[in-house]
Amino acid sequence: xxxxxxxxxxxxxxxxxxxxxxxxxxxxxxxxxxxxxxxxxxxxxxxxxxxxxxxxxxxxxxxxxxxxxxxxxxxxxxxxxxxxxxxxxxxxxxxxxxxxxxxxxxxxxxxxxxxx
Amino acid sequence: xxxxxxxxxxxxxxxxxxxxxxxxxxxxxxxxxxxxxxxxxxxxxxxxxxxxxxxxxxxxxxxxxxxxxxxxxxxxxxxxxxxxxxxxxxxxxxxxxxxxxxxxxxxxxxxx
Numbered sequence: 001x002x003x004x005x006x007x008x009x010x011x012x013x014x015x016x017x018x019x020x021x022x023x024x025x026x027x028x029x030x031x032x033x034x035x036x037x038x039x040x041x042x043x044x045x046x047x048x049x050x051x052x053x054x055x056x057x058x059x060x061x062x063x064x065x066x067x068x069x070x071x072x073x074x075x076x077x078x079x080x081x082x083x084x085x086x087x088x089x090x091x092x093x094x095x096x097x098x099x100x101x102x103x104x105x106x107x108x109x110x111x112x113x114x115x116x
Numbered sequence: 117x118x119x120x121x122x123x124x125x126x127x128x129x130x131x132x133x134x135x136x137x138x139x140x141x142x143x144x145x146x147x148x149x150x151x152x153x154x155x156x157x158x159x160x161x162x163x164x165x166x167x168x169x170x171x172x173x174x175x176x177x178x179x180x181x182x183x184x185x186x187x188x189x190x191x192x193x194x195x196x197x198x199x200x201x202x203x204x205x206x207x208x209x210x211x212x213x214x215x216x217x218x219x220x221x222x223x224x225x226x227x228x
Contacts, residue, residue, distance in 0.1 A: 006159075033215065042120070042205055042218030043160070056215055090159055092216075101212040105150065107160040 004093050004108035012114045013081050021076040021111045023091030031102070032074040034066060035090040037110075043090055049074055050096055078113075086115045118143045118210055122219035129196055130227050137191040137222050139206030144184045147212055151180050151191050152205040154221065160205065164191070196226045 005024045013019050025032050031050045035043035045058035049068035063079040072093070078085060088110045095103040119142045129135055139149075148167045152160040164173045164180040166189070172181040179192040193200060203223045207216040 004159075035216075035218075040220070042207075042220045043216075045215035045217070048215065050213070055213065058215065088157070092160075096213060101147075102209075104162055104165045105216060106162060107152070109159040112157065 006108040010112045017081050018079045023074045025072045025093030029093035029095050031094045031096045033092045034076045037088040081115045118217045120219040122222050126223045128225040139189040141187045141208050147209045149208045154203045198226045201226050
């Protein structure tokens with residue numbers, strides 16, 4: 001059984017650019033969530049995908065978008081990067097069974113994004 | 117709107133001390149609560165998960181308790197070690213399909 005993996009580990013971009021972050025969920029999991037963690041803060045929920053559809057979104061603008069693929073891996077895309085987008089981006093996966101609840105959520109190591 | 121608070125923001129203790137980390141939340145209607153550990157610049161490692169119907173969970177030297185009525189959880193660490201130095205985050209989920217709401221974490225330093 002493999003855990004949650006994310007790529008790349010680090011990324012440096014300039015304002016206005018676009019970025020794509022990738023996540024592979026833990027084996028057997030069908031739900032992926034993305035979080036943004038600014039320095040010294042707790043993670044903030046961006047959105048969640050279940051069976052390739054977004055089924056929950058936090059207080060983030062539309063330039064934050066995502067995808068989930070049939071193998072349950074996921075991408076986070078951020079357009080028109082701003083300085084405040086500099087943060088650690090965390091991906092987490094879990095198993096959601098409708099009517100039965102959700103399993104413990106496991107996190108990946110994160111992608112450190114720096115916007116200059 | 118659920119809010120999670122962890123006070124103090126930082127804590128320094130000598131090795132061997134037993135310690136308690138506190139977490140409070142504003143909406144007692146939670147689905148479950150999870151405690152995480154985060155080393156500097158790294159991802160989150162799940163320590164303990166407590167379902168809303170449970171009062172406590174134990175794993176090794178760690179024990180987490182949950183009191184929904186008062187909106188509180190505590191993480192007890194027995195016989196602390198320098199390797200326990202990290203940031204500890206508390207997170208609550210209000211529904212089976214909802215997000216995790218995190219506190220800002222408590223940065224623990226265990227002095228040899």
